[in-house]
Amino acid sequence: MPTRLTSEETGARRRGQSWLLTARREDLARFRRLASAAMREWEQSPRVTEVVLHGVTELLSNVARHVPDPRCRLELTSDGDRGGDTVRVAVHDRSATLPVITLPDWTAEAGRGLWLLREMADDLGFEATAEGKAVWVLVRGDEPLG
Numbered sequence: 001m002p003t004r005l006t007s008e009e010t011g012a013r014r015r016g017q018s019w020l021l022t023a024r025r026e027d028l029a030r031f032r033r034l035a036s037a038a039m040r041e042w043e044q045s046p047r048v049t050e051v052v053l054h055g056v057t058e059l060l061s062n063v064a065r066h067v068p069d070p071r072c073r074l075e076l077t078s079d080g081d082r083g084g085d086t087v088r089v090a091v092h093d094r095s096a097t098l099p100v101i102t103l104p105d106w107t108a109e110a111g112r113g114l115w116l117l118r119e120m121a122d123d124l125g126f127e128a129t130a131e132g133k134a135v136w137v138l139v140r141g142d143e144p145l146g
Contacts, residue, residue, distance in 0.1 A: 015042060016077040023063035023070040023093075031056055035076055039087070042078050045142040048087060051120050052076070055089040055137040058113040062135070067095040080141070086122075090136035098126050098133055 017038050019031065035056045039049040056074065063072050072093040079085050101124075104112040118124040123138040 014077060014079050016075060018073060018075045020071070020073050021060075023060045023067070023072050023091075025061065025064050028057055028060055031060060031074060035089075038076050042085075042087070044078075044087060048139050048141050051117075051137075051139045052087055052089055054120060055117055055139070058117050059089065059091040059135055059137070061113065062099070063091060063093045063095075066097070067093050067132075069094045078141075085141045087139045087141065088136055089139075090134050092129060092131065092134045094132040096128060096132055098128065099135060 017034070019034065021027070021031070032053050035052055036049060039052055044052070060072070060074065063070055070093075072091050075088070075090045075092070077088045077090075079088075099114055101114045101118060104115050106112075114124065117137055121137045122140045124136070126133055126135040
């Protein structure tokens with residue numbers, strides 16, 4: 001469900017969408033489609049959209065793979081009216097175990113996702129919450145054309 005908030009102090013707009021879900025690998029394409037639709041609505045560039053979709057895939061995959069209770073909340077937020085703003089992808093799950101990002105073993109079949117996402121995005125982080133943790137990625141938008 002889309003949400004739009006406007007700050008009375010600055011007039012800045014913040015848009016967002018949030019989904020409560022059970023993270024399953026077979027459902028990743030659905031949430032990528034929903035995120036892609038949000039990026040089109042928010043007039044984001046192909047570069048921003050690519051990193052956001054990678055973030056959605058990686059963060060939900062990690063919940064499906066590493067968290068015993070795969071119920072979580074996926075949030076997409078944007079701090080502006082159109083391209084040029086910052087998009088935040090966050091997943092809130094029920095595990096208190098924080099991720100560890102290390103230099104990958106390039107011969108391994110897994111273990112590169114968060115490292116690669118950190119390299120692609122403008123920022124990546126995580127924090128403990130009352131329910132478990134939140135893992136997030138920030139992607140700064142390209143300046144609007146014209």
